[in-house]
Amino acid sequence: MLEAFATDLQIAQILIVRVLVSLILGVIIGIERGISHKAVGFRTISLVCVSSTGFTLISIYGFEGVDTSRIAAQVVSGIGFLGAGAILHKGYITKGLTTAAALWIASAIGMACGTGMFVLALILTLMTLILLWVLKPFKIHLDRMIDNETGNGNGSKVRKKKIIERTEPLEDM
Numbered sequence: 001m002l003e004a005f006a007t008d009l010q011i012a013q014i015l016i017v018r019v020l021v022s023l024i025l026g027v028i029i030g031i032e033r034g035i036s037h038k039a040v041g042f043r044t045i046s047l048v049c050v051s052s053t054g055f056t057l058i059s060i061y062g063f064e065g066v067d068t069s070r071i072a073a074q075v076v077s078g079i080g081f082l083g084a085g086a087i088l089h090k091g092y093i094t095k096g097l098t099t100a101a102a103l104w105i106a107s108a109i110g111m112a113c114g115t116g117m118f119v120l121a122l123i124l125t126l127m128t129l130i131l132l133w134v135l136k137p138f139k140i141h142l143d144r145m146i147d148n149e150t151g152n153g154n155g156s157k158v159r160k161k162k163i164i165e166r167t168e169p170l171e172d173m
Contacts, residue, residue, distance in 0.1 A: 014116070015057055022053035022113035025125045026106055032132050033102055040086060040099045048079065048103050049110040056114025072111060079107040102132070 030042025
């Protein structure tokens with residue numbers, strides 16, 4: 001009986017560490033989204049990250065003698081569905097692709113934490129922050145270069161406004 005308790009305690013420690021690391025990494029990415037004033041902020045990103053960790057842990061420790069990758073596959077499908085709901089398309093403008101990708105990567109980070117792949121989770125988090133935060137000025141500069149080449153030197157927001165004015169409004173989605 002003492003051996004079973006020791007094993008349960010070890011598993012509990014593993015679960016707690018994996019969920020806490022997932023929470024911390026999810027909050028870090030979520031804070032960036034919040035600072036950027038995006039609709040999906042640190043709470044949503046953190047919840048996606050932690051819930052992916054939870055589903056991964058359930059698939060590892062909750063079932064014996066079954067293919068544990070089946071739950072992981074369903075997490076990927078579910079996040080794809082959630083991400084699709086974050087994408088808005090109207091006329092020539094599509095918004096929310098980066099938010100959908102942030103949800104997707106938060107899920108991947110959570111699954112990495114759930115399997116104990118902390119180095120992978122950290123690398124994914126760092127790459128995500130580089131892409132979302134550090135490379136943002138380069139994206140703005142690239143948008144300006146494209147605007148100047150096409151003759152719309154006033155910026156992409158003006159170009160988008162002109163496109164909207166030239167198109168008929170879409171029906172409510």
